[in-house]
Amino acid sequence: MIYRGMDQAALDAQHDLRAAVPRFPEYAASWAARSEAARSAQECRLDIPYGDGPDETLDLFPAEPGAALVIFFHGGFWRAQDKRDFLYPAPAFLARGIAYASVDYTLAPAASIDEIVAQSRRAVAFVARNAAGLGVDPRRLFVAGHSAGGHLTAMLALTDWSVLGLAEAPMCGGCAVSGVYDLEPIRLCYLNAVLGLDAAAAARNSPRRLLVASSRAAPPLVFAVGGNETAEFRRQQDEFADAWRQRGLKLTVVSQPGEDHFSIMDRFAEPTSTLFRAVADAIPAAG
Numbered sequence: 001m002i003y004r005g006m007d008q009a010a011l012d013a014q015h016d017l018r019a020a021v022p023r024f025p026e027y028a029a030s031w032a033a034r035s036e037a038a039r040s041a042q043e044c045r046l047d048i049p050y051g052d053g054p055d056e057t058l059d060l061f062p063a064e065p066g067a068a069l070v071i072f073f074h075g076g077f078w079r080a081q082d083k084r085d086f087l088y089p090a091p092a093f094l095a096r097g098i099a100y101a102s103v104d105y106t107l108a109p110a111a112s113i114d115e116i117v118a119q120s121r122r123a124v125a126f127v128a129r130n131a132a133g134l135g136v137d138p139r140r141l142f143v144a145g146h147s148a149g150g151h152l153t154a155m156l157a158l159t160d161w162s163v164l165g166l167a168e169a170p171m172c173g174g175c176a177v178s179g180v181y182d183l184e185p186i187r188l189c190y191l192n193a194v195l196g197l198d199a200a201a202a203a204r205n206s207p208r209r210l211l212v213a214s215s216r217a218a219p220p221l222v223f224a225v226g227g228n229e230t231a232e233f234r235r236q237q238d239e240f241a242d243a244w245r246q247r248g249l250k251l252t253v254v255s256q257p258g259e260d261h262f263s264i265m266d267r268f269a270e271p272t273s274t275l276f277r278a279v280a281d282a283i284p285a286a287g
Contacts, residue, residue, distance in 0.1 A: 003185050012189050017230070024262055038088050043061065044061050058071075061094060063135075072103065072146075095271060103120070106119060113197060116152070120155065143157070143173075143175075157174050157218045182206045182207075183201075184202050222253075222279055
């Protein structure tokens with residue numbers, strides 16, 4: 001038994017999401033096609049650099065000047081997927097007058113988790129500093145992410161932004177969909193052959209542990225995990241949500257009982273879904 005009563009095979013199975021959801025190739029193909037359609041149908045500024053690295057770019061769908069902005073970080077266990085396949089939520093947000101950006105970061109093993117977290121912070125700081133030129137309201141930057149992107153969203157919510165030279169936290173809120181909040185089981189499972197986490201790196205990049213150690217204020221968050229996801233993903237959200245509330249921080253949990261780890265992202269992009277409405281309603285109005 002290596003983690004919470006699980007042996008290696010059981011722990012690996014909890015994180016082998018493509019085996020758990022055999023329809024993943026269908027979801028991925030749909031996301032790519034819908035993202036291409038969104039790029040074709042609406043104005044989209046591609047590959048805006050937010051840092052010096054070749055992967056440090058974002059794609060932006062602008063709305064009216066001074067609009068709120070959703071900054072989205074994709075999943076893939078920090079080692080797979082690409083921002084251009086996650087443009088398909090843009091039309092739903094644009095219809096609400098909200099701009100949308102999808103962010104790339106360097107994937108493992110070319111980058112460590114420390115480096116990926118640093119890149120995500122640079123992306124949000126870049127948007128905050130350049131909000132006027134990007135046509136967005138710096139007071140209404142809402143971060144969202146799926147899976148590994150949910151982890152990054154939580155890390156950003158707990159960031160000390162003064163270290164990056166910002167006088168105020170740039171996030172007005174965030175949404176973590178099917179996120180990972182404690183990296184210790186990630187370190188112990190098959191994924192670590194690519195990620196290369198040691199115990200110290202897992203601890204300093206675990207939002208659950210940072211939350212316990214920090215007294216810093218944090219923005220309100222929206223959480224969602226599918227009822228058909230593995231027990232580990234449901235446990236991760238439940239425990240982090242409890243800790244978030246215990247700190248007196250604002251949190252909305254959106255129940256998604258019939259969704260798996262990938263179908264839940266369709267709800268994120270669906271204007272009539274409870275998840276999309278919770279995210280859109282969490283973004284402050286102008287003024």
